[in-house]
Amino acid sequence: MGRSTTTISYPDRLELARTPTPLEPFKRFGDRFGVDLYIKRDDLTGTVLSGNKIRKLEFVLADAQSKGADTVLTCGGEQSNHARATAIAAAQLGLGCRLILRTGDPAHPPPPEGNILLDRLCGAEIVWITPEEYRRRDEVFAREEAALSASGRKPYRIPEGASNAIGAWGYIRAMAELADQLSDLPGGAAQPTTIVHAAGSGGTSAGLILGNLLLPGVNARAVCINVCDDEAYFRRVIGQICEDVVKRYNLKISFAKNRDIEIIDGYVGRGYALSQPQELELLYEVAHTSGLFLDPVYTGKAFFGMTSELSRNPELFGERIVFLHTGGIFGLFPQAKEISALF
Numbered sequence: 001m002g003r004s005t006t007t008i009s010y011p012d013r014l015e016l017a018r019t020p021t022p023l024e025p026f027k028r029f030g031d032r033f034g035v036d037l038y039i040k041r042d043d044l045t046g047t048v049l050s051g052n053k054i055r056k057l058e059f060v061l062a063d064a065q066s067k068g069a070d071t072v073l074t075c076g077g078e079q080s081n082h083a084r085a086t087a088i089a090a091a092q093l094g095l096g097c098r099l100i101l102r103t104g105d106p107a108h109p110p111p112p113e114g115n116i117l118l119d120r121l122c123g124a125e126i127v128w129i130t131p132e133e134y135r136r137r138d139e140v141f142a143r144e145e146a147a148l149s150a151s152g153r154k155p156y157r158i159p160e161g162a163s164n165a166i167g168a169w170g171y172i173r174a175m176a177e178l179a180d181q182l183s184d185l186p187g188g189a190a191q192p193t194t195i196v197h198a199a200g201s202g203g204t205s206a207g208l209i210l211g212n213l214l215l216p217g218v219n220a221r222a223v224c225i226n227v228c229d230d231e232a233y234f235r236r237v238i239g240q241i242c243e244d245v246v247k248r249y250n251l252k253i254s255f256a257k258n259r260d261i262e263i264i265d266g267y268v269g270r271g272y273a274l275s276q277p278q279e280l281e282l283l284y285e286v287a288h289t290s291g292l293f294l295d296p297v298y299t300g301k302a303f304f305g306m307t308s309e310l311s312r313n314p315e316l317f318g319e320r321i322v323f324l325h326t327g328g329i330f331g332l333f334p335q336a337k338e339i340s341a342l343f
Helices: 003-007 027-033 053-066 081-093 115-121 131-135 137-150 169-183 203-214 231-248 277-290 299-312 329-340
Strands: 023-025 036-041 071-077 096-102 125-129 155-157 193-199 220-226 262-264 320-325
Touching (some): 036 169, 053 081, 053 169, 071 081, 081 329, 131 137, 203 220, 220 231, 277 329
Parallel strands (some): 071 096, 193 320
Antiparallel strands (some): 023 036
């Protein structure tokens, strides 16, 4: 790493992701809106470990190992990218893994395709629960932790998306990596840059915000487009993670929820992991014209939100934009029927 990482002292980390990931110009769509558009390719952090979750898990799983855990326990939607990354990383590290996944009918869970297939292939145990039970997932976590402990195992709880004070360090580190890459562009890191990304559990946003505050000489702002819930929810969740990191690690920065968190609401569409025709049409256009694959759950919605906002106001994000591609390619396969209608 270059100069920008030397100012930050990181907690212990495992090397699981393939980093640094490339920062690539995306001229076709940038020219359409009259901006310098780049893609930060965090879909290239690995093959099966593709995506943003593994950056956070590098820190979280290091903590799990330091506490002597032999089994990790986490949660998510039925096609959770985070659950898949956790299961695969656990297998690589020789840890057991139990996933708490929500689905409409736990008695008849979805078929083993996409992320679920990969979960199963690497030996993860899956506990299926309803969306209503998922809203009370702390109770489910406690029940499963007790069951694992009773069987002689040592569980370690990882929250949804690995989005907590430890996991946020993954994107503090990613922000330092990006700062080095921005310094090599015309105008350098001092040129105003907007980092647009999807928000699903808040940890990526928190890390980018804190990383930006920790790095001198970087003139960036992180703007998230929520793919579920609403602005009030994410302002609360992202703010809590940021405040926890600042307090726990005694960071010498000034963080303020209302000043530092920027959210563009209104692009949840039909709901989490549910696609609208215009979202899929844009996803298809991007793949067909550039060979870049967005996913229907996160990056597809965020890219649709970004381009929709640019269509209304090309100056909204400034002249230089970085779109953070957080991965999720395996989420395409369960929606193959909907997507193939576009061919």
